[in-house]
Amino acid sequence: MAEPLSQRVSIPVRHFDRIIDVALATLTVVGVITGVAAAEVRITWTGTIPFALFLGALLLVRRRWPMTVLLLSIAAIFIYRLTSDFEGGWIWPLSVAYFTAAATPRVRWVVAIGAAQLIYSAVDFWPVLNRSIGRFIVHLAGEALLLAVLIAAGVAYAVLLRWRERLREADGRARVAEERLRVSREVHDIVAHTLAVVGVHLNVAADTLEEAPDEAAEALRLAQNIRNRAMADLASLISVLREGPDDNAPQPGLASLHELVADARAAGLDVVLDEHGDPSAVPAAPAVAIYRIVQEALTNTLRHSGATKAEVTIDYRPRSITVEIVDDGRGDHDVAEGYGLAGMRERVSALGGVLTAEPTSGGFTVKADIPVAGSPA
Known part of the structure; x- marks a missing residue:
């Protein structure tokens, strides 16, 4: 089964996608009915209307099952042409289905299916060749051109989605690198300051340990207090690394x-x-x-x-x-x-x-x- 066009999207984006799908389904229903009427074929509630509604309904699940939607749409147009007088094109009623399927990794299958449909279209339209070679060529060329445009548009859309995903990934990596740099600066500042101040107090304690033990003890207590504050700062930074940059602990200020x-x-x-x-x-x-x-x-x-x-x-x-x-x-x-x-x-x-x-x-x-x-x- 082909992957959906969009897998990890937010709720507003999914809502917008549903609106787009409904709009495309509606346009397909209206377009098919209008196209059949333009071909001077009688619109019936037992033929044209169910056919148009079926094609439109399939588009509501096009993102989840794009290849299935394409194959069912092709089957529907085969059945409709066999049971009606419609002699219009084979490709245009399936425009959205072809575009959607071409945006999946199975684009080669889409090309093969489209080529097979074009071959069948040529065979089906063969009687026209005896009456008008120009009409036959224009019909096949138009079908082939429309199919090529739809597949190219689907592939371009898929490339655009992948490019946007890479941009998001690159932006995410840049944010992570920036956060790591920030944390490394914080760690350096905390450790360097702590070692410098604690080192001074330890030197005082070592120099006064025998002559002034009280002064040495006070220096050690100060060193311990500074060490404890540094450990608290480092703990907050470690929590940032564990929880992510969106859960930053409060930083020291003025x-x-x-x-x-x-x-x-x-x-x-x-x-x-x-x-x-x-x-x-x-x-x-x-x-x-x-x-x-x-x-x-x-x-x-x-x-x-x-x-x-x-x-x-x-x-x-x-x-x-x-x-x-x-x-x-x-x-x-x-x-x-x-x-x-x-x-x-x-x-x-x-x-x-x-x-x-x-x-x-x-x-x-x-x-x-x-x-x-x-x-x-």
């Missing part, structure tokens, strides 16, 4: 900045957070980006620069946000474009902004300008 700064201060870095404007009006996507930029910048400061002080300045404006992190570390060291810096650039670029990261006199500066207008909430 409300978590003070906690982030507190972690850096507990690690021994003097951090000043200076915010201007109203952070409550910032959409979710830029808010997450700001949090991750500050997190990555402070992580790099703790791990690489040897800085003792950092200043985080965030300017919330109606149409854009400026984030600037300046430290007093070694500003003359080489900057390597690692995963963290690349991730920051990707985040800002995805939102239509610009990020710069460069040494300055007496330190290092990371600055991001992020537009707000049009950002998803």
Whole structure:
């Protein structure tokens, strides 16, 4: 049995398909009756009307059984021609049936059936050859041309459906790849920040374990708290991977900045957070980006620069946000474009902004300008 033209469609699409099928069935009934009348054959309730209604009714199941509909339609026209005076064409009453069957993988069978019907049509129309060769040739050429057009249209429609399906699959793969990239950036930011801060606390604990055990114990408790928060963040990301991108867990935002700064201060870095404007009006996507930029910048400061002080300045404006992190570390060291810096650039670029990261006199500066207008909430 041939596959239906459309297998996995939504309810609105299926409803639209039913409307199309009913419309084609109605047009077929009207067209057959009109064609028979145009051929000057008497319309009867025992011949023409049942024949037209049967062809139309078959089209209501054409998507499920396209080859069966075609064969039954051909059988119906054979019976009608044998029991009536109708001498019109063999192909046009079956136009929709041929088109539908040609859109299935069994298009070769459709061509073979159509060719056989054309041969029989030539034999049936043979007596006309003695009276008018031109009429005979025009009749067969017209039948053959119509059959070719119907089969070509069906094949083109099937190709279009496959092309659209490939586009949907490619779009799905792109979304999956984008989600994986986003999750990888989140994992990098969480792990890098946690290792940097926990590493500082562990060093403090190791240095003060014998001389100041209370201070060492406090450093270990802070390291444990930071580790627990990181594990919670990673658990939420893992749930995203398991459940899919449509079930994203809440991501850290501007409300978590003070906690982030507190972690850096507990690690021994003097951090000043200076915010201007109203952070409550910032959409979710830029808010997450700001949090991750500050997190990555402070992580790099703790791990690489040897800085003792950092200043985080965030300017919330109606149409854009400026984030600037300046430290007093070694500003003359080489900057390597690692995963963290690349991730920051990707985040800002995805939102239509610009990020710069460069040494300055007496330190290092990371600055991001992020537009707000049009950002998803």
